[in-house]
Amino acid sequence: MWSVIEKDDLMMNGLTSHDFRSAIHTLGISGRVVCLHTSLRSFGRIQAPSPDMAAKMVINAFLDEGCTLLVPTFSRIFEVAPPPSAMFVPHNALDTRNINQLWYDYLVAIRSDYQTPHFTPQTTLLDVRDMGILPTVLLQMDGHIRGNHPLMSFTAIGDHAETLVKSQQPDDGYAPMRELIGLNGVVGLLGVGYERMSLLHYAEKLAGRRLFIRWAMNADGEIIPAEVGGCSNGFEKFAPYLNPLAKVAIVGKSLWRFYEAEDVATRASARIKQTPTITQCDNPACAFCRDVLSQK
Numbered sequence: 001m002w003s004v005i006e007k008d009d010l011m012m013n014g015l016t017s018h019d020f021r022s023a024i025h026t027l028g029i030s031g032r033v034v035c036l037h038t039s040l041r042s043f044g045r046i047q048a049p050s051p052d053m054a055a056k057m058v059i060n061a062f063l064d065e066g067c068t069l070l071v072p073t074f075s076r077i078f079e080v081a082p083p084p085s086a087m088f089v090p091h092n093a094l095d096t097r098n099i100n101q102l103w104y105d106y107l108v109a110i111r112s113d114y115q116t117p118h119f120t121p122q123t124t125l126l127d128v129r130d131m132g133i134l135p136t137v138l139l140q141m142d143g144h145i146r147g148n149h150p151l152m153s154f155t156a157i158g159d160h161a162e163t164l165v166k167s168q169q170p171d172d173g174y175a176p177m178r179e180l181i182g183l184n185g186v187v188g189l190l191g192v193g194y195e196r197m198s199l200l201h202y203a204e205k206l207a208g209r210r211l212f213i214r215w216a217m218n219a220d221g222e223i224i225p226a227e228v229g230g231c232s233n234g235f236e237k238f239a240p241y242l243n244p245l246a247k248v249a250i251v252g253k254s255l256w257r258f259y260e261a262e263d264v265a266t267r268a269s270a271r272i273k274q275t276p277t278i279t280q281c282d283n284p285a286c287a288f289c290r291d292v293l294s295q296k
């Protein structure tokens with residue numbers, strides 16, 4: 001389904017809240033639970049005084065249309081060096097004999113700068129550069145709820161926020177994807193590709209894969225294992241199977257694609273079972289892509 005949101009003066013004045021709401025309405029996702037992966041830059045000009053205000057305008061457009069929003073708010077900044085027990089975790093894309101301590105020391109220094117030595121769901125720190133501006137802004141908004149995962153939390157806002165994230169735990173990182181499906185939710189790619197679609201890592205789990213383990217410190221100062229996803233650089237290979245499921249709109253300069261979460265999970269996990277190499281990236285040295293196939 002194609003719908004084009006166009007105005008003669010679009011490039012002159014930029015997109016407004018009205019443009020976003022009419023796109024959401026036209027796509028038929030008003031009132032739905034929506035997981036968003038967004039490149040704000042892809043939209044072109046937005047009628048807002050700052051990028052933060054532009055992000056807030058997009059978020060509020062979804063909320064005003066009765067949607068609940070779910071976004072990844074990952075924070076690998078809280079990762080700590082693997083404990084000695086890490087050597088007993090097989091196929092974990094980690095060479096435990098060759099740990100880069102300097103990197104972990106650097107993360108400790110950053111956390112100290114922000115005076116947040118460990119993660120809690122109340123923390124608003126995240127990996128800004130990887131996550132982008134929309135999750136960063138959503139995490140600052142009143143009423144948001146962040147899942148309890150030190151490295152890979154999801155954050156939600158809106159009526160179903162609590163249901164979406166409350167079951168997330170360090171050893172159940174993709175619980176919000178399961179809840180998204182349970183709530184009959186949709187996934188939106190707003191100017192980004194399949195490599196950003198967290199749901200595809202959940203599809204890997206559904207296909208029987210164990211994901212990866214990294215470590216973080218809890219509030220008691222203990223080092224705890226946490227489930228994380230692997231490499232997603234090859235996920236564009238799902239395009240021939242998932243593109244037919246998309247509802248599409250052009251908003252400003254951005255391609256918005258929306259998918260029923262359950263349909264994506266079902267189709268992608270079946271594909272992974274049938275052709276496990278579909279998730280592989282192009283880098284022959286990628287330890288994640290090597291180990292995710294060698295688990296058997």
Ligand SMILES: [Zn+2]
Pocket residue numbers: 231232233234280281282283286287288289
């Ligand atoms: Zn890879």
